[in-house]
Amino acid sequence: MNSAQPPGPPIVHLLSSGGFYGAERMLLDHCLVTPGQHQVLFLDAPAELVARFRAAGVDGQGCNGLPALLAHLRRRRGERPLINTHNFKGLLFGWLAAGLLRLPLVITQHGFTPRSRKQRFYTWLSLQLCRTPRVAQVVCVAESIANLHRQAGVANAKLNVIPNGLPEGTALPARGHPGGAWLAGYVGRLSSEKGPDLFLDTLIPLCQQHPQLNAVMLGDGPERASLQARIDAAGLQARISLPGFQHDMRSWMARLDALVISSRTEGTPMILLEAMQDGVPVVAFAVGGIPDVIEDGRSGLLARPLAVEHLASQLEALYRDPAQAAELVAQARRTQRERYHLPTLAQRWSKVYLGATSEACA
Numbered sequence: 001m002n003s004a005q006p007p008g009p010p011i012v013h014l015l016s017s018g019g020f021y022g023a024e025r026m027l028l029d030h031c032l033v034t035p036g037q038h039q040v041l042f043l044d045a046p047a048e049l050v051a052r053f054r055a056a057g058v059d060g061q062g063c064n065g066l067p068a069l070l071a072h073l074r075r076r077r078g079e080r081p082l083i084n085t086h087n088f089k090g091l092l093f094g095w096l097a098a099g100l101l102r103l104p105l106v107i108t109q110h111g112f113t114p115r116s117r118k119q120r121f122y123t124w125l126s127l128q129l130c131r132t133p134r135v136a137q138v139v140c141v142a143e144s145i146a147n148l149h150r151q152a153g154v155a156n157a158k159l160n161v162i163p164n165g166l167p168e169g170t171a172l173p174a175r176g177h178p179g180g181a182w183l184a185g186y187v188g189r190l191s192s193e194k195g196p197d198l199f200l201d202t203l204i205p206l207c208q209q210h211p212q213l214n215a216v217m218l219g220d221g222p223e224r225a226s227l228q229a230r231i232d233a234a235g236l237q238a239r240i241s242l243p244g245f246q247h248d249m250r251s252w253m254a255r256l257d258a259l260v261i262s263s264r265t266e267g268t269p270m271i272l273l274e275a276m277q278d279g280v281p282v283v284a285f286a287v288g289g290i291p292d293v294i295e296d297g298r299s300g301l302l303a304r305p306l307a308v309e310h311l312a313s314q315l316e317a318l319y320r321d322p323a324q325a326a327e328l329v330a331q332a333r334r335t336q337r338e339r340y341h342l343p344t345l346a347q348r349w350s351k352v353y354l355g356a357t358s359e360a361c362a
Contacts, residue, residue: 008036008350009357010081012073014090016043019245020052021189022270023086023110026141026164031058033167034346036353039081041069043089066093073101082357084108088122095129104356107138109145111267111288113193127152136356139349141267142289160352163289164268165342169277181214182319185256185280187249187271188263190221190242195262195285200227201308202262204234206316213239213319218252220245253278257325258318264306266290268340276300276336281328283315293340299332 013031017024031038031053041063042050053060063069073081082104085094091107098105107130114120130138131154139160140146146161184203188194196217203215217227217240224242231240246252249271259275259282266288273293275282282300284290285307294300301318303311318325 008034009353010037010076010079011039011084011353012076012081013038013040013084013086014043014069014094015040015045015086016089017045017049017087019046020049022164022267024049025270026110027086028053028056028058029165029167029342030346030349032056033342034353035350041072043069043093066096069093069097070100073097073103077101077103080104080357082106082353084353086110088126091126091129095132095134099134104136104359105134106352106356107135109138109140109149109267111141111145111265112148113265115192115264127154130154130158136359137352139352142292144288144292145267160348162345162348162352163292163340164270164273165340165345166270166273166277166336167342180212182210182212182257183255184213184215184258184260184283184315184319185252186215186217186219186260186262187252188219188261188269190217190219190223190227192223193263193265194219194221195264195306196221196223196227197230198262198264198285198306198308198311199260200230200240202260202312202315203240204230204236206312206319207236207239208234210316210319215240216252216256217242218244218246218249249274250278253280256280258283258315260311260315261285261290262311263287263290268293273336273340276332276340279329279333281318281325282332283311283318285311293335294332295335298328299335300328 039059040053041061043063050060050062083094083098084106085091086108094105112123114123130149137158139162141164143161146159149159186199190196207213228242231237259280261284268289284302285305286302287305294302296302301314303314
């Protein structure tokens with residue numbers, strides 16, 4: 001644990017995860033900055049993810065199945081830990097455990113991806129469980145996610161909107177490639193909800209029109225082979241690359257001239273906040289919590305959701321106008337520091353935790 005962290009209630013986070021993505025980055029930073037005695041139970045996760053949390057000073061443990069979770073929580077029952085869940089499996093297991101052991105329960109909703117019948121069922125069930133008295137508080141990372149809960153009948157009194165934030169960081173040096181190649185980047189899982197296909201719909205024509213414009217897609221996922229096939233068919237293998245999942249994103253941020261977020265659905269993307277902090281201009285679809293963060297034309301450029309031609313025109317405008325890029329970067333840095341600063345947001349989280357613990361003790 002982080003010894004500099006102020007005291008607070010014991011908090012057990014439940015997370016099912018396949019790797020270190022946005023929610024995992026948020027949770028790691030959250031545990032290091034937010035007051036409380038944090039422990040992360042990974043309901044299923046690769047060993048290297050658990051090790052990454054431990055190396056950062058966070059108590060992370062694997063926990064296979066509901067019986068193991070209940071046994072673990074029973075051993076800690078005397079401490080009256082608060083359960084904080086972070087995805088559907090975590091929510092379901094946490095809801096059951098909180099009821100059986102009479103422990104306070106907070107649900108963190110990072111976003112939904114209801115693109116299949118199974119995912120739509122998970123979304124529906126998540127919203128129904130949040131309506132129950134067993135859930136003390138629901139924290140949504142974007143107003144659009146909170147609205148889904150209100151529409152489902154979740155009491156407004158238990159809803160909180162706390163966006164993701166970043167700890168203190170040092171911005172990367174200013175970019176500039178006069179007369180050289182210009183690099184647009186995609187960062188995220190190569191799966192449908194993140195829109196990697198829409199990124200290529202945008203970048204392939206632009207790369208064909210502008211010989212100095214290149215692209216990189218950082219991440220891995222089920223669509224990798226089909227994306228590579230499209231790049232190969234366009235003859236752009238030398239200019240659009242897929243180097244896979246990256247552990248060192250800061251070195252890549254130093255090379256990007258623009259971050260393109262082509263997601264079909266989002267909460268408050270961590271990579272968006274990282275780009276703002278690191279001085280990378282952002283061009284994105286106005287989906288989920290992105291319009292809550294980016295003011296079009298001031299701190300970034302937004303396109304209508306899924307409108308590839310609009311996204312391409314916004315990116316091309318940025319490519320043609322370095323002065324505009326510099327203005328967007330300056331405002332984005334101010335916005336991130338003023339509104340998405342994790343040490344400040346941690347105070348709001350602390351109130352949620354203390355409130356949920358007080359309700360359980362009443």
